Amino acid sequence: MISVSEAISYEFATGPDLYALCQEAAKVRDASWGNQLTYSKKVFIPLTNMCRDSCGYCTFVQSPESATSNYMTPEQVLKTAREGAALDCKEALFSLGERPEERHQKARDILASLGYTDTLDYLHDQCENVLTNTTLLPHVNAGALSYDELKRLKPVAASMGMMLENVSSALLKKGQAHYACPDKTPKRRLDTIEQAGKLDIAFTTGILIGIGESWEDRVHSLVAIRERHEMYGHLQEVIIQNFRAKDGTAMEGCHEPDLDDMKRTIAMARLILPADISIQAPPNLEVEYGSYINAGINDFGGISPLTKDFINPERAWPQISSVAQACEGLGYSLAERLTIYDRFYSENNDSQQSNVQKIDSQSRAYLTPDLLHRVIDLSRMPGLIQNTKVRTEGGVIA
Numbered sequence: 001m002i003s004v005s006e007a008i009s010y011e012f013a014t015g016p017d018l019y020a021l022c023q024e025a026a027k028v029r030d031a032s033w034g035n036q037l038t039y040s041k042k043v044f045i046p047l048t049n050m051c052r053d054s055c056g057y058c059t060f061v062q063s064p065e066s067a068t069s070n071y072m073t074p075e076q077v078l079k080t081a082r083e084g085a086a087l088d089c090k091e092a093l094f095s096l097g098e099r100p101e102e103r104h105q106k107a108r109d110i111l112a113s114l115g116y117t118d119t120l121d122y123l124h125d126q127c128e129n130v131l132t133n134t135t136l137l138p139h140v141n142a143g144a145l146s147y148d149e150l151k152r153l154k155p156v157a158a159s160m161g162m163m164l165e166n167v168s169s170a171l172l173k174k175g176q177a178h179y180a181c182p183d184k185t186p187k188r189r190l191d192t193i194e195q196a197g198k199l200d201i202a203f204t205t206g207i208l209i210g211i212g213e214s215w216e217d218r219v220h221s222l223v224a225i226r227e228r229h230e231m232y233g234h235l236q237e238v239i240i241q242n243f244r245a246k247d248g249t250a251m252e253g254c255h256e257p258d259l260d261d262m263k264r265t266i267a268m269a270r271l272i273l274p275a276d277i278s279i280q281a282p283p284n285l286e287v288e289y290g291s292y293i294n295a296g297i298n299d300f301g302g303i304s305p306l307t308k309d310f311i312n313p314e315r316a317w318p319q320i321s322s323v324a325q326a327c328e329g330l331g332y333s334l335a336e337r338l339t340i341y342d343r344f345y346s347e348n349n350d351s352q353q354s355n356v357q358k359i360d361s362q363s364r365a366y367l368t369p370d371l372l373h374r375v376i377d378l379s380r381m382p383g384l385i386q387n388t389k390v391r392t393e394g395g396v397i398a
């Protein structure tokens with residue numbers, strides 16, 4: 001792993017030899033992940049598109065005046081989940097706006113008609129709805145959450161996530177990407193990651209690049225992620241996501257990161273982050289996503305045969321067979337994984353955690369017993385990346 005000053009001063013930021021940098025990162029990836037690349041077959045459940053924040057890049061968010069601002073009903077949630085299960089999906093990705101009821105009367109009204117006052121209570125019950133009625137495993141991406149909120153959601157989600165995006169507080173100023181976004185302060189984002197660590201939640205985070213941050217800001221963000229992982233060991237994957245400019249947003253005219261910028265950032269992330277963290281980049285936000293493999297990724301994240309990427313709806317998913325072909329062309333193979341990575345429920349758990357400072361290793365249980373059994377059942381499905389030894393808290397059961 002490289003230091004902050006190396007990442008900043010190294011030929012990384014501007015150096016001419018991107019090829020050598022990528023080779024170095026690819027070597028590190030190969031050493032810990034071999035030639036196995038992964039993805040998760042999922043459905044997207046945009047539970048509500050209302051939000052109290054106003055990120056300058058976001059088209060997912062709808063103002064309450066818009067005819068399309070809404071909450072999905074329990075029936076709609078279940079329909080999507082069932083159709084996904086029929087297509088072999090294993091993950092239900094709940095992604096939603098943050099605390100809309102704190103800003104919008106319309107959100108309070110719709111929630112009330114559903115019998116709720118709080119979006120996160122509704123989220124909890126819709127995760128339960130999916131768990132009760134389908135085989136899918138919920139992954140919750142609800143933005144910044146408190147310790148108590150994360151704790152309430154843990155029994156109904158196999159994994160959770162929230163993009164850190166960036167630790168730069170300059171992005172909160174007027175005219176910047178995070179202006180008028182109370183949930184995008186570095187403190188709230190970092191706190192969420194830490195609380196998830198205290199609660200032993202297998203967690204996904206990441207950086208969003210091209211939103212007005214500098215190279216140094218990216219380095220500091222990745223180092224902040226590394227430090228949280230060194231404290232708690234709970235970070236399963238870090239997403240390197242490229243900003244895509246959308247018509248009608250404050251940032252519609254902003255420059256999008258190019259492929260070389262993505263490759264340079266992926267390579268740096270691979271060299272900054274510990275080897276047990278998966279590096280993910282989405283294949284639908286860049287035509288030449290195959291080049292990410294040469295830069296050191298080992299995962300393509302969620303891909304859906306059913307639902308679009310509601311955050312980037314104009315960017316269609318590639319066919320899974322095309323992604324597999326891109327991998328094979330470079331000497332790698334592609335396999336499906338679950339939303340929770342196997343080291344969080346497998347026997348390897350302890351050895352992988354050896355550099356973690358957390359003292360209380362006895363109580364380490366990323367899944368409730370119910371979820372653990374469901375995860376184990378799914379992990380045995382044909383076509384999934386095979387996990388040889390799984391265990392419960394009491395010992396090896398497979």
Ligand SMILES: O=c1nc2n(C[C@H](O)[C@H](O)[C@H](O)CO)c3cc(O)ccc3cc-2c(=O)[nH]1
Nearest residue numbers: 093141160161162163204301302309311339
């Ligand atoms: O389709 C998407 N999936 C997104 N995912 C889901 C991801 O593709 C995978 O389904 C999960 O990471 C499962 O490992 C996120 C998950 C997070 O925890 C945090 C952020 C994201 C961001 C996206 C996204 O922009 N689009």
Ligand SMILES: C[C@H]1O[C@@H](n2cnc3c(N)ncnc32)[C@H](O)[C@@H]1O
Nearest residue numbers: 057058163165208241242243244311
């Ligand atoms: C789910 C995640 O998607 C990211 N996100 C939101 N809008 C965009 C965009 N225009 N381009 C790329 N990523 C985006 C945010 O980082 C959010 O946390």
Ligand code: SF4
Nearest residue numbers: 051053055058061097
């Ligand atoms: S990116 Fe998330 S927090 Fe920002 S406006 Fe969109 S839904 Fe809200």
